[in-house]
Amino acid sequence: MNEGQIELLRGTLDMLVLKIVALGPSHGYAIAQRLQQISKDFFQVHQGSLYPALHRLEDRGWLRAEWKESETGREAKFYSLTKKGRRQMEEEARNWDRLCDAVALVLSAQEMAS
Amino acid sequence: MRWLRRLFHKPWAERELDQELRFHLEQQILDNLAADMSPEDARRDALIKLGGIERVKEEVRGARWETQLENFVRDFRYALRNLRNDLRLALTAILTLALGIGSTTMIFSVIDCVLLHPFPYKSVDRLASISVLAGDQQRAWRFPVAAFVDFKEQNHTFDDMFGLVFGNVRYAGADGTDEFFGGWVTPDAFAFLGIKPLLGRGITEEDANPGSPPVFVMSYRLWTAQFHRDPKILGATVILNGTPMTLVGIMPPRFRFGEGLCEVWIPLRLARGTIPPGSGIEQNEVWTVGHLKPGVSPETAAADLAIIGKHLEKTYPLYFPPDFRLTVNGFNGDSVEYYFREILFVLIAAVALLLLIACSNVANLLLARATTREKEMVIRSALGATRSRLIRQLLVESFVLAAAGCALGYALARFGLKGVVAVIPERTVPSEAAISLNATALLFALIITGFTAVVCGLTPALYAVRRDLQSSLTASGKNATADFRHGRLRSGLVIAEVTFSIVLLIGSGLMMRTLLALKQVDVGFNPTNVLYARLSLPEGRYKNVEQKRVLTQNILAGIERIPGVLAAADASTSPPYTWGWTTVVVRGKPQPTNRNTAFVTCSEGYFQTLERHLLRGRLLSRSDVGDARRVAVVNQTFARDHFNNEDAIGQSIRFSDLETLSDWPRDPDFEIIGVIGDAQNSGLQEPPRPEVYLPYTLTADNQNSILVRTTVNPYSILPTMRREVAAVDPEIALADPGTIERDLEHSYYASPKFTFVTLCTFAAVALLLVAVGVFSVISYTVVQQTHEIGIRMALGAEQAEILRMVLKKGMGLIMTGVIIGLFASYFLTRFLASQIWGISPTDPSTFGAVAMLAILTGVIACLLPARRATRVDPLIALRYE
Structure with missing residues (x-):
């Protein structure tokens, strides 16, 4: 593990995946690539752990999957966001913001005290 | 998909x-x-x-979810296999849960059917009746027609109102006249209630139009009793109260509209000044039922109607006294006798306790098993099973047990409910109520089952996975007895079981004592084989004393001729409750202010019919009654109250408030001719009050009730009696027959008996479960301590010593439970206080007896495993290691 990489918080992966899929339907490999690009190699995500997450999100009805031709002409499983998934993503993003604010508040309070 | x-x-x-x-x-x-x-x-x-x-x-x-499902199915199969391997435990647990779930479901369905959904009528939650209170007392629940019309026309809170006038219906049949209760209803009532008739049609608006042919509908009960469910009588024309009417419909069994009293319903349009034809009641009183507007509470409606009531105050002061309060009583909830509602709440608490006992028993069994399965759990988790997976697997096991318990419990409830319904006292629940296990009860049973599964399964499951894996693997499973927390939990459960059962046992013990106390009350007369009935006389005839005397003498003579009849009498009232009250003035003594003296007008055969005991003087003679002499027989309490130590015989008394009775003698002095022993006259629970017995020939206003003492089953002479009465006058009906014995049973014994029988059943089951619980826990302890016992015996411990050691552990738990239970009961029996009579709710001997019973049961339950402990072979026990 490289210095500066942190393990994803539980449940954060789901939010990120939803966010990426929201940009447009994509297959697993593309999601993995984009996850790495967007997070600028900051998060360490095993590509392997992406697939259980994708299947779980599909089970919950947040993602819809269909087989389509990929850019290379091969059949690939494309995931896209459902309405329910979009609501969930917004909800999680809001929670995330709230968490960040709270953490920031705690940290700044400590500074003032010291 | x-x-x-x-x-x-x-x-x-x-x-x-x-x-x-x-x-x-x-x-x-x-x-x-x-x-x-x-x-x-x-x-x-x-x-x-x-x-x-x-x-x-x-x-x-x-x-993926289907894997979860697969796991679940695998857990389920595994659980079944596991339980099959330990069949004795599985059966004990299932039976225990079945008893708990069954009794809870049973009592719940009684409450559901009786308290929550007793009526089959359309939108019954908005139906309400009106009554008026003055002070604490109910003043009126029926109102004059004009008040009804005002209520109906001027209210703002009801969609509509309909009314019912109660009255006697005399039915002229082929062999004499019969009488039953009927209701004259406003024609919209049937559409409101929305009940489809069993046969024919209900009453419609047109039926009440002037000039339409007179029609009526009949109750299922009357149709069964009188017409043997003959469908051909539909459309027949019969004479009711002298008017030919056509039977157009027969209502289903649960249609008992009109407080469950009516057997026929006759349409009647209520407008100002209408008088129901031949209803036989002078005051045209209407039982007023309204259909609340949506969202209107009874309180709001009561306030609304109270304004209308204020205007009626002047015209009808009898119904609306100055301090009147008007209440609107919803059909649901207010229709069950208050005391019975209390009993039901006590019972639901009792079965909840029983369910808790059952749950803790099963939890204990599973805990004991979890301990022996420690190694299995450890190996499974070492092989990679997650904690949640292990917990789930154990919970599935308890769900399987609970589900089997639920199925068996539901069957038990079905069976037990028949028994409960059979002992529910009459007239305490609305006649419309049909008690059965319905879908609601099934749902309830399922919820309870889920609850028990979690309660029974969670503790052992959490326990099983919480253990430190390492230490369990290294230690020998059976030897790890030192887990304190675990042992304490199981002991705590046993103590709780004993506590709950003590509470239940004391409750049923107190009810048994109440029932015995009631049965031991000396009623002062012989209540067996006494039949009573009211003579319902045709209107217009038998108006004066002389006509009535001749009639009564003829009828009594006819009845006394019937084989099996010992004596017959005319009496205004039948014990143990006297309905007439008066004020007695003794010459030369201060005038009392309250009507505290019961008075009975009767024929000379009264004392012999009831087998009353004469103490001094003489009884009413034939000529006393025939000549309407102003003589009185008094009871002992009367003689003691008014004449203390003097002799009451020959004293002269007056009644200050009987002059309004028709034909009452102008000269008011009565001579006391005899004193008889007391008999109950205010019910069984109150001491007898002063009472006087006068010849019935003094007034034409008497009730004309007949009392008959028989040597055979009293009901068996009823047909002959009807014939004898019809022979005197075919238009006289023998109404409301009954026996005093049945009255005593229904009014006084039935409700404590119900409480006793139900509580006692639950207490017995609880005691059985406690025995099973103690037995299984002590057995388990013995098995766990086999090693220790072996060492002790090898070192020379006596068998008696081992026995003492095991018994000490068991009895410690039981005694703790008993003591807590006694304390709890001391505070809890007050909820039963209104049902208890004749003893204190904290009666020491009941408490003592129950404690002894529980201890005895505990000793027996401990003794079996303790004896097994003494037979431990030290060699085998030590080799076990």
Whole structure:
């Protein structure tokens, strides 16, 4: 593990995946690539752990999957966001913001005290 | 549907997953190749980045729901296999849960059917009746027609109102006249109640129009009793109260509109000044039922009607006294006798306790089992089972047990409910109520089952997985007896069981004492084989004393001729309750202010019919009655109250408030001719009050009730009696026959008997469960301590010593439970106080007896495993290691 990489918080992966899929339907490999690009190699995500997450999100009805031709002409499983998934993503993003604010508040309070 | 397809087409799902991952790998390899890697490196790097195809596949499978389902099915099968291996435990647990779930479901369904949904009528939650209170007393629940019309026309809170006038209906049949209760209803009532008739049609608006042919509908009960369910009588014309009427409909059994009293319903339009034809009641009183507007509370409606009531105050001061309060009583909730509602609440608490006992018993059994399965759990978790997986597996086991318990319990409830219904006292629940196990009860049973499964299963499951894996693996499973927390939990459960059972036992013990106390009350007369009935006389005839005397003498003479009749009498009232009250003035003594003296007008045969005991003087003679002499027989309490130590015989008394009775003698002095022993006259629970017995020939206003003492079953002479009465006058009906014995049973014994029988059953079951619980816990302890016992015996401990050791442990638990239970009961029996009579709710002897019973049961339950402990062979016990 490289210095500066942190393990994803539980449940954060789901939010990120939803966010990426929201940009447009994509297959697993593309999601993995984009996850790495967007997070600028900051998060360490095993590509392997992406697939259980994708299947779980599909089970919950947040993602819809269909087989389509990929850019290379091969059949690939494309995931896209459902309405329910979009609501969930917004909800999680809001929670995330709230968490960040709270953490920031705690940290700044400590500074003032010291 | 993709997810459904996945479940049934596993290979398809696998293939799809395989393709998806393969695509991923190929893309990565392509990208790697593009980044100038060698083909081998590209492939290796792609595989490393993905983390191994098989591992990813396994993780994906774990994330999918159908795998969860599979796990569940596997857990279920595993649970079944496990329980089959330990059949004795499984059966004990199932039976225990069945008793708990069954009794709870049973009492719940009584409450549901009786308190929550007793009426079959349409939108019954908005039906309400009106009554008026003055002070604490109910003043009126029926109102003059004018008040009804005012209520109906001027209210703002009811959709509509309909009314019912109660009255006697005399029916002229082929063999004499019969009488029953009927209701004259406003014609919209049937549409409101929305009940489809069993046969024919209900009453419609047109039926009440002037000039339409007179019609009526009949109750299922009357149809059965009088017409043997003959469908051909529909459309027949019969004479009711002298008017020919056509029977147009027969109502279903649960239609008992009109407080369950009416057997026929006759249409009647109520407008100002209407008088129901021949209803036989002077005051035209209407039982007023309204249909509340949506969202209107009874309180709001009561306030609304109270304004109308204020205007009626002047016209009807009898119904609306100055301090009147008007109440609107919803049909649901207010229709069950208050005391019975209390009993039901006590019972639901009792079965809840029983359920808790059952749960803790099963929890204990499972805990004991969890301990012996420690190694299994440890191995399973070492092999990679997660904690939640283990807990789930154990919970599935308890769900399987609870589900089996639920099925058996539901069957028990079905069976037990028949018994409960059979002992419910009459007239305490609305006649419309039909008590049965319905869908609500089933739902309730299922919820209870879920609850028990979690309660029974969770503690052992949590316990099983919380243990430190390492220490369990290294220690010998059976030897790890030192887990304090665990032992304490099981002991605590046993103590709780004993406590609950003590509470239940004391409750039923107190009810038994109440019942015995009531049965031991000396009623002062012989209540067996006494039949009573009221003579319902045709209107217009038998108006004066002389006509009535001749009639009564003829009828009594006819009845006395019937074989099996010992004596017969005319009496205004039948014990143990006297309905007439008066004020007695003794010459030369201060005038009392309250009507505290019961008075009975009777014929000379009264004392012999009831087998009353003469103490001094003489009884009423034939000529006393025939000549209407002003003489009185008094009871002992009367003689003591008014004449203390003097002799009452020959004293002269007056009644200050009887002059309003028709034909009452102008000269008011009565001579006391005899004193008889007391008999109950205010019910069984109150001491007898002063009472006087006068000749019935003094007034034409008497009630004309007949009392008959028989040597045979009193009801068997009823047909002959009807014939004798019809022989005197075919238009006289013998109404409301009954026996004093049945009255005593229904009014006084039935309700404590109900409480006793139900509580006692639950207490007995509780005691049985406690015995099972103590037995299983002590057995388990003995098994766990086999090693220790073996060492002790090898070191020379006597058998008696071992016995003492085991008994001490068991009895410690039981005694603790008994003491807590006694304390709890001391505070809890007050909820039963209104049912208890004749003893204190904290009666020491009941408490003592119950404690003894519980201790005895505990000793027996401990003794069996203790004896087994003494037979431990030290050699085998030590080799066990």
